[in-house]
Amino acid sequence: MQVERADAEARAIDWLVRQRDPGFSDWDGFADWLTEDDTHAAIYDAVASLDRDLDALPPSPAPSVVMIPDAPRRPSRRAWFGGAMAAAIVGVVSISGLGLLGGGDRIETLAGEHRTVTLADGSKIEINGASVVEIDADRPRFARLEAGEAMFHVVHRDNDPFVVETGGAKIVDLGTAFNVVRRDRQTSVAVSEGIVLYNPDRDNVRLVAGKGIEARDGDSTPPVVRDVDVANVGGWRSGLLVYNGTPLAVVAEDLKRTAGMQVRIAPEATDLSFRGALIIDKNRDRTIADLAALSGTKAARQGDGWILTR
Structure with missing residues (x-):
């Protein structure tokens, strides 16, 4: 051993x-x-x-x-x-x-790098690329997503809920699996199993499996709950990214985080959105070709990456 x-x-x-x-x-x-x-x-x-x-x-x-x-x-x-x-x-x-490995630990991943951390209570955090997660051995039922994306698989304890902090928000888990994204003063949560409470001391939004939210810092009203496909929650772990009217800039950010791909959006294409599913292929050119075809753009090589133009 x-x-x-x-x-x-x-x-x-x-x-x-x-x-x-x-x-x-x-x-x-x-x-x-x-x-x-x-x-x-x-x-x-x-x-x-x-x-x-x-x-x-x-x-x-x-x-x-x-x-x-x-x-x-x-x-x-x-x-x-x-x-x-x-x-x-x-x-x-x-x-x-x-x-x-004792005490507090700051886990930083590079773009395209994925890590899995198993906590003392058996809960598991799957961390996407270009992300920062903080855990603390003295608080085994706590994690903080400073930036990026992570999928949480939490062991349920009736009297000891698991808490995830990100930005100024607090996500309290009631025994479930859920994905959290933190980008540009915005937090996204999607639940694939069980129940979570978003900001129970303020917004108190209850999310069950198949539900998600998009919340921006400083909003005075609680975020609106939306439907999500349970099968696609945390799809980045298997190389699947699914979108429904998402700005191309966000798609490019996700590709960088998940696969280390450098994708720029030309100014004339910044107002375009994307609907569809992308598979992160080992041949990255194929992934970009699919994105261009489904978004009505043209992809061209630029340096170490690509640029999408209208």
Whole structure:
């Protein structure tokens, strides 16, 4: 068991180092590795967190004496990080044993990267790309979606509801599965199982399976409840995005978050909306071709991405 964890830690370091390369493109392979085992995401998060902590250290003061020309150079912080982690792996040291996963944890995903986090109570959070989720070991029935998108699968407890905060809103779960999107001062919630309460202390909007809302910050009236297709809630997890009259700019944002695709909308096409279903194909050109055909636009390559024109 310890050997398997050491192998996973080594793989996590390898992914982190490879992703520093501006030309890195194996996001599908990275996502596959994350989903191979429930522990991979937590191990990668701990390694990335340690790397960020090392970057945040103040630079070493300049030496006050002249260095001997042939003296060995002090390794960089990056090199020290690699060496320290390698030593930990050789010694089969557990990351969780070092306390790196304890207390509050901020999980940030890259565009096109998906992670799954299992909480102490058995609840699960599936996090889409370009998202930020905060969890706290001291509050096991709480999570905060700072930005992006996440699907929550919550274990029901009668006297201990699960709370999700995002923006200024609070979503209280009564034992269910639901998807939350936080973008540009707007929150979207869609429920596929059970019941949630949106802002119970203020709006007190009750959402059952097959219902959803779109709420903007600062609105003086409660958000309007709408129908959603249960089968499509959290469809991004399987590469399916379904829309009904959604602005193309929002579709482009979703493609970037879910698949790491860079899609620009030309000024003359910004007023167009999209209805239909998009499948995130391994051949991204095919996905863009479907979007263009269904939205009445023309797609052309632009740099590392595409541009849609009327």
